[in-house]
Amino acid sequence: MNKALITGAAGFIGSNLCQFLLDKKMTVFAVDNFLTGNKKNLEPLINNPHFHFFAADVLDFDFFKLGKIDYVFHLASPASPVKYRAYPIETLMVNSMGTKKILDYLLKNNTASFVFASTSEVYGNPKEHPQKETYYGNVNPIGDRACYDEGKRFAETLIITYFRRFKLNLRVARIFNTYGPNMEEDDGRVICNFIYQALSNQPITVYGKGEQTRSFCYISDMINGLYLMAKTKNLAGEVINLGNPEEKKIIEVAQLIKKLTLTKSPIIFKPNYPDDPEKRKPDIKKAERLIKWRPKIRLEDGLQKTIIYFKKRYFSL
Numbered sequence: 001m002n003k004a005l006i007t008g009a010a011g012f013i014g015s016n017l018c019q020f021l022l023d024k025k026m027t028v029f030a031v032d033n034f035l036t037g038n039k040k041n042l043e044p045l046i047n048n049p050h051f052h053f054f055a056a057d058v059l060d061f062d063f064f065k066l067g068k069i070d071y072v073f074h075l076a077s078p079a080s081p082v083k084y085r086a087y088p089i090e091t092l093m094v095n096s097m098g099t100k101k102i103l104d105y106l107l108k109n110n111t112a113s114f115v116f117a118s119t120s121e122v123y124g125n126p127k128e129h130p131q132k133e134t135y136y137g138n139v140n141p142i143g144d145r146a147c148y149d150e151g152k153r154f155a156e157t158l159i160i161t162y163f164r165r166f167k168l169n170l171r172v173a174r175i176f177n178t179y180g181p182n183m184e185e186d187d188g189r190v191i192c193n194f195i196y197q198a199l200s201n202q203p204i205t206v207y208g209k210g211e212q213t214r215s216f217c218y219i220s221d222m223i224n225g226l227y228l229m230a231k232t233k234n235l236a237g238e239v240i241n242l243g244n245p246e247e248k249k250i251i252e253v254a255q256l257i258k259k260l261t262l263t264k265s266p267i268i269f270k271p272n273y274p275d276d277p278e279k280r281k282p283d284i285k286k287a288e289r290l291i292k293w294r295p296k297i298r299l300e301d302g303l304q305k306t307i308i309y310f311k312k313r314y315f316s317l
């Protein structure tokens, strides 16, 4: 039976990945300090005999006690702008020292396949569109998003340096906006904000004019991509974009959610935050070529599934 370790397991992506790997009959070791994650996400997993949860901070956890692991997914980090602005130092530390801690554990477990959850934010406010892995990015190193963007950029540099120096089996996934069940209603990310506001008949808040674009990937597609990144042979040292290239303006997403929820909520506009990227769209040719991956779920279908989940979890409908 293969063994997997997931940090950030109580979060949105982590909890979905735990379920997926358990369904693949893996033994899953899961670590989370609940900084931004939720115990509720673990409820469907906790009684599975192959699921072993450790309530701990990555920075303090003794990874060596787990012995040999086949797959390691390092996802622990606040991910939404609201959360990393609230926890800037924690964000920097888990991505820098936390990543180093896991890489040092991998020096002793050097056959494990490691996938790091990086982000499209490493491209900052991009001047190249769509974003290819070869683009260096346009990041403000001292802006209020820098704890996240630069934390992830440092982690990528550290990982690639360990790969070059120690030949570890390391892979970097640059994740673009992802959405779906197990997102928090107060998470601050655009899709959960809009759905929660629409279902509770509050105004749907668009920051700026809503002309900025994003590309949204449904969670099942993302989990599949992360799994393929871990499983595919000869991928060590690769950095790969994972995201849905279907690009939408934020205002279009607000209108679509309004239509799908049948809400009467008005769409209102508020001033945008500094350094908010104007455009975001992954070039996924590398993922198509190296891991044979392409998202399958259309935005409207993914939104329907997410709305059903939000209705059940937050409105008992």
Ligand SMILES: NC(=O)c1ccc[n+]([C@@H]2O[C@H](COP(=O)([O-])OP(=O)(O)OC[C@H]3O[C@@H](n4cnc5c(N)ncnc54)[C@H](O)[C@@H]3O)[C@@H](O)[C@H]2O)c1
Pocket: 007, 008, 009, 010, 011, 012, 013, 014, 031, 032, 033, 034, 035, 036, 037, 038, 056, 057, 058, 059, 074, 075, 076, 077, 078, 079, 080, 083, 090, 094, 098, 117, 118, 119, 120, 174, 175, 176, 177, 178, 179
């Ligand atoms: N969801 C997205 O759209 C998206 C986009 C790009 C990158 N990512 C990356 O994917 C990963 C997961 O994102 P998510 O959306 O699931 O976020 P999330 O906030 O839902 O989950 C992150 C989890 O990490 C945990 N955590 C944070 N610091 C920790 C620490 N020091 N020790 C142990 N646990 C810690 C949190 O409690 C939480 O459960 C993050 O690394 C994020 O940067 C996500």
